[in-house]
Amino acid sequence: MRKFRRPILAALAVVELLVLLAALEKPAYGYVDPGSGLLAVQVGGSMLAGGLFILRSKIRKLFRMSSPPTASKTETEVSASSENGK
């Protein structure tokens, strides 16, 4: 078994290399949609921007949730001072 180990490893390496090459192979240019690259850039950018937008609004919401006591205090203060002014 030991004596087949090297050729098997070599064969596996070749197969791996072929799989890698096949994965990296670019289709013939004539059959590629040239617009697809720009579309992919827009799709990627849009998904990223969408994610950031949602994250940002969640963070804002979080801050707003933690800030209401201050807000209500201010409101109370305002109403109290306006009542004092009457």
Add this chain to the structure above:
Amino acid sequence: MATAERQLETFRDPAGSLRITGDRVLRRVHPEHAEHALRFLESDLARQWVQQGRLIETRFLPGPDHELTLEHPRVFFPSYPWEWTPSAWMSAAELTLDLCEALLERGLILKDATPLNILFRGSQPVFVDVLSVDARDPESPLWLAYGQFVRTFLLPLAAYKFLGWPLSSTIHKRDGYEPADLAPYLSRWQRWREPFRSLVTLPLMLEKNGSQAAKTSAKVRQQPEVALAVLRRNLTALRTHLHRLDPHQRSSRWSSYAQAADHYSADDQKLKRRFVHDALTAAQPHHVLDLGANSGVYSRVAAECGADVVGWDTDLAATESNWREAKQSGLGVLPLLANPARPTPAAGWRNAESLALLTRAAGRFDCVLMLGLIHHLLLSEQIPLAEIAALLRELTTQWAIVEWVPAGDPRFTDLVRGRDDLYGHLDEAACAAALEKHFTIVLRDALPNGRVLFLLQAR
């Protein structure tokens, strides 16, 4: 017959087609594909854009059931992107993004984005393809015309600015450049720097089978407010790229010609300007064509006399300077990169989608200026005087103002380059004889530097 002789009715847009009959511009609409464009045309936004001169005026014409025709006024002189200066391109691109952004709020969007949707009145871009407006999918953050905007606006401008490719070569590229067209000409450094990283390198790396890309894009769905914010961000990103492509003003041997013309003393220039002004005041033309307009000194004199002016010149830097002056002054001057000796040909399907330069000019101008040009046509282009006079007659319906440059003039001598036997005998009398076959000389003035100015009226 393989080719058509006149401009074809447009045929690419399923929402409708446009045909030009004489001075009437009629757009046949297929209402089932144009519902949203029609809604837009009746909106306050459209009215506001028309008032600002940024959208073409539209009149609804009644027709039989299920048929609708729109009529637009004819833009005085239609020009094509391959005749525009770089700043005119920038201005057209800005207008496209402005309109797209304004439409988003109203649940609409532009379904295509090409310079061919825009014409110019003076230096003011006007959006003319009103059927480009379509409904926006509220949950999609993608602008389907994004790729077309990049191909038809940004890549030609980037190729011009960084690679020196002339914008005039876009006549051969109806749908602009692909990222792969530019990639081989970029250095490694350029490939990974903006704007090429986003416009060329990444798109090329991500190019896949078309149907797969289309399927992926259909799956991208977001909440309406997120989709709207992302769309706005995409338009802002395109605008940032566009501003990076703002071309530097380059100098050329013609760009400061008016200031550096050593064969013209200040007095000569004053006298020439006065003659042109007086001739224009006498002729009172409405539409002036300035041949060899250079940086537009006399185009602006004509515009100040109340005419709509189109200037043709072959020098990019001088024409760009003319365009910037026109924009700044607000005068009705449209400077184009065009050459009467090698006019822009007809282009497109059957050579009939866009008209040749001289076909567009025929019968449109009641006055043509040919100042400081005749010796270039005669000596550099080797056009005989009789031919020059015949072209002049074809281009004007009534008036022409011509400057004759005598054989002793330093600029004439520069261009003769040892061919005195062929051209040395040409004098004012030979010029006048050629012109008088088609025109009557109404005014004549000889400047102290020997040049002669004529006001001509067509016979």
